[in-house]
Amino acid sequence: MNRTVRRAMLASAVLLTLGLSSTAFAGGRPDAVISGLNAGRAHEANQLIIKFRDGASTVQRNAVRAGLRAVSQDTLRRGKRGGDTTLMRLPSGVNLQALVRRLSTNPAIEYAEPNWIYTHSASSNDPYYTNGSLWGMYGDATSPANQFGSQAGEAWAAGHTACNGVLVGVIDEGIYFNHPDLAANIWTNPYDPVDGVDNDGNGYVDDVRGWDFDGNSNNINSGGAGDDHGTHVAGTIGAVGGNGVGVAGVCWSGVKMISGRFLGRRGGTTANAIKAVDYFTDLKTRHGLNIVATNNSWGGGGFSQALQDAIGRANNAGILFVAAAGNSGANNDTTASYPSNYPNANIIAVAALASNGSLASYSQYGATTVDICAPGSAVNSTVPVSSKGSVVPGYASYSGTSMATPHVTGGVALYASSHPGASAADIKAAIMGTAVPTTSCNGKVVSNGRLNVSSF
Ligand SMILES: [Ca+2]
Ligand SMILES: [Ca+2]
Ligand SMILES: [Ca+2]
Incomplete structure (x- = not known):
């Protein structure tokens, strides 16, 4: 036994006596690494990170390099007495699994491991997103071809997928609440369990997921397969993301959606719209729920002071009223469209973009009456x-x-989920202030741009 090998063995013995935890960690490493390679976890194909043992000689280290036919290297960290942590670049086509196994028995090496490639955990695996069909969720960084999307993908990549502690009302048709891509994000009313009694005294018996103002019942999905519009809307707000199924909403989780169903087979009435708006205002104030907005993808009819007043009550409660600009292609500055045209400060009126960045041909607009463009055409x-x-x-x-x-x-x-305490005005200012200037929206909406949630 020459001196070099003996010294390496001594170094090895010292390491093993450092403690059980260290031994367990080192002992578990090679198998875990190899199973990671077997599992196909992303790593640089021709690189290894090698930590030499303290005391590894120059001769030993050079021998390792020569044996690997390493063509270049970076030192990631200088160690004691040659115990450097080194990035080895290897010839292409090497079998990393075999190398890691072999190097783990080399007395000069403390460990050898792949140079793993890390990605943000929050990259949607929902098929409609991964196959490019969910253009409204992309943005310039996640998909240059889909740069006109909402840039939700960028927010997700930055780790923001959950809208914890936030509730929104969906004033629309009903919601198919058992849809597996929605169910987790549908509100359950803790204040009024289903027992035939209006436990919370809000005038609606067992409003466990919201209320059907059209059918005057607690069944928010009474219209069968034809009751689809509100379900579609709900999925864009908060379909469960990252579950490998279907679509992803802007909010993957955390958000709780409450149904205010007032559109039935023949549409909805002003009277029921008012009840629905006030229902959410009351829920927020009655129970202290963090309801930040209602979604209002509907319109029609003429001016209603009563509805405008209801939207004003929502404003007083700090609830934004996000409203569709309408689908007749008209200029709302010259022909008012309700409810999006009401002057209430809490309204955000929304025009529709096509995936190529053009204002959708059907989309109503208004330099002073419509606030922002957002993805609207061919939305899954x-x-x-x-x-x-x-x-x-x-x-x-x-x-x-x-x-x-x-x-x-x-x-x-x-x-709202990342800025607790933000007022309705703060949130609206953020939506407007982050809009990306967009040619097709210039002079057509107040912000002259399109939705950009990437920094939220
Ligand atoms: Ca109730
Ligand atoms: Ca009850
Ligand atoms: Ca999904």
Whole structure:
């Protein structure tokens, strides 16, 4: 036994006596590394990080390099007496698994491991996103081809996927609340369990997930497969993301959506719209719920002082009223569209973009009456579908300012979750202030731009 090898063995013995925890860690390493390689975890194909043992001689280290045919190296950290942590660049085509196994028995080496490639954990694995069908969630950094999306993907990549502690109202048709891509993000009313009694005294018996103002019942999905519009809207705000299924909403989790169903088969009335708006205002004030916005992908009819007053009450309670600009292609500055045209400060009126960045041909606009553009055409989201006589979960692509609006509402929820205490005015200012200047929106909306939630 020559001196070099003996010294290496001594170094090894010292290491093993440092403590059980250190031994357990070192002992667990090679197998874990190799199983990671087997599992195909992303790593640089021709690189290894090698930590030489303290006391490893120059001869030993050079021998390792020569044996690996390493062509270059970086020193990541200088160690004691040659115990450097080194990045080895290897010839292409090497079998890293075999190398790691072999090097783990080399007395000069404390450990050898792959140069793993890390990605943000928050990269949606939802098929409609990964196959490029969810253009409204992308942005210039996540997909240059889909730069006109809401840039939710950028917010997710920065680690913000959950809208914890935030509630939003969906004033629309009902919500197919059992949809597996929605169920986790549907509110359950803790103050009024289903027992035939209006436990919380708000005038609605067992409003466990919201209320159907059209049918005057607690069943928020009474319309079967045809009751799909609100479900589609809900999926854009808060379809469960990262579950490997279907679509992802702007908020993957944390957000709780409450249904204010007032649109039925024949549409909805002003009277029921007022009840729905006031329902959320009351819920917020009655229970102290953090309801930050209602989504209003609907419109029509003439001016209503009563509805405007209800929106004013929502404003007083700090609830934003995000509203679709309408689908007739008209200029709302010259022909008022309600409810988006009401002058209330808490309204955010939304125009629709197509994926190529053009203002959708149907989208209403208004330099002073519509606030912002957002993805609206060919938006994939959750729907109920009819199959063999029953309603089953599905997905569908719809277009409209109805689809643009929930991108903004999702952005409101995302911002509110990372800025607790932000007022409705603060949130609206953030939505408007971060809009990306966009040619097709210039002079067409107040912000002259499109939704950008990347920094939320
Ligand atoms: Ca109740
Ligand atoms: Ca009850
Ligand atoms: Ca999903």
